[in-house]
Amino acid sequence: AQSVTQPDIHITVSEGASLELRCNYSYGATPYLFWYVQSPGQGLQLLLKYFSGDTLVQGIKGFEAEFKRSQSSFNLRKPSVHWSDAAEYFCAVGTPNSGNTPLVFGKGTRLSVIA
Amino acid sequence: DGGITQSPKYLFRKEGQNVTLSCEQNLNHDAMYWYRQDPGQGLRLIYYSQIVNDFQKGDIAEGYSVSREKKESFPLTVTSAQKNPTAFYLCASSSRGQGTYEQYFGPGTRLTVT
Numbered sequence: 001a002q003s004v005t006q007p008d009i010h011i012t013v014s015e016g017a018s019l020e021l022r023c024n025y026s027y028g029a030t031p032y033l034f035w036y037v038q039s040p041g042q043g044l045q046l047l048l049k050y051f052s053g054d055t056l057v058q059g060i061k062g063f064e065a066e067f068k069r070s071q072s073s074f075n076l077r078k079p080s081v082h083w084s085d086a087a088e089y090f091c092a093v094g095t096p097n098s099g100n101t102p103l104v105f106g107k108g109t110r111l112s113v114i115a
Numbered sequence: 116d117g118g119i120t121q122s123p124k125y126l127f128r129k130e131g132q133n134v135t136l137s138c139e140q141n142l143n144h145d146a147m148y149w150y151r152q153d154p155g156q157g158l159r160l161i162y163y164s165q166i167v168n169d170f171q172k173g174d175i176a177e178g179y180s181v182s183r184e185k186k187e188s189f190p191l192t193v194t195s196a197q198k199n200p201t202a203f204y205l206c207a208s209s210s211r212g213q214g215t216y217e218q219y220f221g222p223g224t225r226l227t228v229t
Contacts, residue, residue, distance in 0.1 A: 100146035107157035
């Protein structure tokens with residue numbers, strides 16, 4: 001069965017600094033990969049997704065992520081963080097050719113942004 | 116606008132009472148899901164349904180029940196058998212097809228049981 005690890009429970013960055021959130025997955029082949037963001041008390045919003053092809057994917061709000069097969073990773077990056085990016089971020093993995101089986105989510109990384 | 120509606124936003128119940136959380140979608144998605152979220156626990160899958168009149172247990176189904184009589188609706192009942200029901204509940208949906216496509220989430224319902 002697939003699994004997702006987000007090693008960092010909480011990260012604090014200064015506004016304007018760069019950001020990288022780590023995500024590692026366990027799956028025997030190339031999975032589908034997703035990053036979601038959740039503001040307090042809200043639902044999850046999809047930031048970006050990777051199915052195949054170019055390993056660097058662009059998402060909304062200036063985020064990007066890079067799929068690295070050799071490292072089983074799909075890290076999320078942003079060159080310059082804004083205070084509004086403070087939220088919880090979830091990485092998720094899905095399995096190709098398995099019908100609509102549920103995504104498997106990591107436990108999340110909480111991002112705090114300081115002035 | 117297409118989307119997922121969860122109502123109510125906040126729900127309060129006394130211990131020992133069953134309570135039903137509503138989830139409706141107008142995205143024409145075949146699959147729907149219920150997750151529970153507790154601080155530091157991420158999202159835990161309660162039940163999911165890939166098609167009308169069919170559903171499967173997730174990782175933490177004990178104390179919960181669901182029905183899927185219509186494509187648009189997937190209500191979740193939190194029964195009195197659920198030992199710790201206070202949590203944030205999220206409903207999601209996705210389109211059916213080969214592989215697992217992205218899930219779209221509703222705004223959530225915060226349930227407090229005292």
